[in-house]
Structures are given as C-alpha cells and as structure tokens.
Amino acid sequence: MQHTTGMTTLLHNFSSLVMQTGPRQTFCTSGAMMEIRKLARMKIVDNSRIGREAAVAGRPPRVIHVYKKNSVGYLGDKIMVTVRGQKKRAYIVGCKQFQAPNVPKFDSNNIVLIEDNGQPTGTRIKVPVPSVLRKKKDGEFTKLLSLATRFKGPLWTSE
C-alpha cells in the first residue's frame, strides 16, 4: 500500500514537473471576454474556509454554469463554480464590466458562495455589495443580503 502511494506521488510530481517547467503562465492566448461566462475566474468575497484556501493556493474559482438561458452572468445572477475540486453554487455580487448609470462597478468579479439548501457558506461579506441587489426578492438571495447589514452610501457591508 505504502509502495503504491509512493509511486503515485512520484508520478504526480513528475507530471507536475512536465506540465509546469517554467514560471506560471501570466498571459492568455484567447481574447478578453468582457462578460461572465463559463470558465470566467471569480473572486470569493465571503469569509468561507474554502474561499480562503482557494485564495491562498492562487487558484480562483471558475464558472462552470450560469443559471440563465443566455448563459451570461450579470449582477445578482446565480452561477455554479468549481473551487478546490468541488462544485459550489454562488451569487454574483459585483461585476468588473461597465454597469448602467448609478450602479457601482467593481475592480473584481465578486461572488458569495451558498450551500445547496440556499444558506450562505460564510458568515460575513468582506467587501461592499451594491444596494441595487436589494430589489431582487429571491428567497435565497435575501438570506445572503442579511449578511451585509451596514451601509455606506449605495454600498452594504458586514464591517
């Protein structure tokens, strides 16, 4: 048993050596997609453990599904992401793309993870979320917004 695990780790190390010979690739060969679609990289902004681990490992979650017919995610839309080898559902709470007038635009694409039963995974949201989200009267979504209780202008936070 020990022998096999040793072999597998060796193989794994070898394959990683083959795959990543130099520093990690800092450029992308495909053009920039200016919207949130499948394989878009997001940023988890709640204080969930899995989000912290993903940030430490430098592996941001990627969108694998947008729960919409046109499969483009906008502010307040529900998506599915892969984090640390797991499928997780999440809500988009901040977008980098251009927004309509009076709607905040953020420097990163922010998401907040939710469990399968609709409860948010974390207990706090670390960055501000726009107040426009409050117009969405979805059962799961109101649970998520109850984490952000303090407001600063058009933005709501947990801090």
Place this chain on the structure above:
Amino acid sequence: MATARTFCLKCSLHLFKKGPNVGSIGTNVFMRQSNTLSPRLVDVHRHSKLLDENQTQDKADEILEVPRDFRFVHPEFMPPSLWYRRDKLTEYLERRDMYRRRSVMEIPEFYVGSIMAVTLADEYSPKKNSRFVGICIERRESGLRANFRLRNVVNGQGVEILYEMYNPLLQKIEVLKLEKRLDDQLLYLRDAPYEYSTFSFDLAPVPLPKASSVPVNTLKVKLNPRPWLQRWERAGLQGVEEFEVSEKQRIKAEKATTPWEKYDLMKKYRSGINEYDRGDIIQEFYKQTELNKPKTLKKKPLKQV
C-alpha cells in the same frame, strides 16, 4: 438609387420617402439617427427670410461679459465633438431642458481630478438616498447625456459609479475639493495602488479663495507593475511616474503614434467646435442661468403609506 421626393409646403423641406436615414455631404454618405433631421435641411428652414426679422431683435440685446474658458467649465453645453452627431434642433431642445434642471438643482463647476460627493435617490437605502464620495476620473458626452465617473476604495475594494449630470434622481452634487490633474482622464487609477484613489466619506469641503483660478494638482502616480488594463505607455500620460518599458513595447508604441494628425487641418476643424457651431450658446447660458437661479428647496416630509 431612386428616391421618391415629396415637397412639404409647411416646412419647405424635401422629405425622402426611401432611405430617410441617409444624408449625404459631398461624396461621403453617413448614417443619421432616424429621429433627427439633417443639419443642412434644418438650416434651410432657419435661414428663410420669414424668420430673420425676429432673430435680429434677439441679437440686439446687450452682450454679457463671460469668462473665456466657458468651454472647459461647462463642456456639456457645447455641441457633440463628433461632427456627424450634431443636430442644432435637438441640441437646442436639450439645452432648454438643462436650464430647467439647473433652475432646480445646482450643478457646480468641476473637473477631472476633483473630489466630489453625489447624493442619489435610492429606494433600497434606509434613508431613501445614498451619498457616494470619490474622485472624478472621467467626464464624457454633451447635452442631457453628460456624465461623470467617480472612483473610491471602500473596504479595500475599488468601486466606480457613473452618474448622469441631468438625471432627475440626483439630489445633490457637491464638490469637496475643486482641482485639476495633469491628464484629461484618470482611468489609470485602476492600475495604480489603492492609496491614490482612497477618499474618506466624511471629507469636509475644502474652501477655495474667491477669484482664484482652479489649482492643478501635479501629483505623479506610481502605477502597479504589469499586467495593466490598458497599454498606458501609448497614452502619453503626464501625471504618472516613469515606468519600465521593454524595447518591443517602446517600438510598438512609437509605431502606433500618429504625429501627422496635427497637420490634418480638416480633422482638426471637424473634431473641434468652431465659432459657427458654438453660436450664441455662451450668451444664452448666462442669460438663462441669471433668469432662473436655483431656489432653495423646502424639504417636505414624506408621507408614510
């Protein structure tokens, strides 16, 4: 292309039955918005002899003394910079609405680089309005579409909001610190450390002595290392510290420059706003603003339903 023409007696204009969106000047054919008339057609009407008698009386009014830098203080009153977007009739109607809005809410003088606070009616806020403070990084468009973009960093997150100046949802526009920067756009703050775009929401307004010119902040921003959102080495930025440019990037940036454009007189004439296009807008502005100065609005308590 055969176009059926009809002659309208009332407005003495030729109306094209087929392809009304296509106007032509010389050999260039350009697309026009469907709800507008071509400026040339409108001018035919405007220069008709019937109208001249009334116009001469208006022009005889005393000429007000106006500052020379009006174009930069109120750029939204100027016609659009794209010559084919200009339409004197819609511009006039929009300006009329702008004066009406200015008679209700004060829209102060500001520039890119000024620190501003905007209060907006917000039904999702407990106070029913929200106040956002930030630095103006961009100012665009003319007429009723005139807008500006504020940027700030809240809880370690960069936030930007675009406000339309003549949006009736705006309740108040304050200029906390009136100043200019070395550049026309500060979009490079997105690629700069957060310290350069962090401003307190409790910032008190910094008074400026009367009759003093607008100060220029000569702050040089240090950009983050690459990757950037834009190729700033091509933008010719003034308010940025020197950054490293590789040989390849330098050569490509050099190739992308268009130094001959400053000798293109036709382009300069079209992109600029000449005296004919400017017309009597400045005179009109000062007359209108003196007539209807913003009255202090009494706050009525909202009825609870």
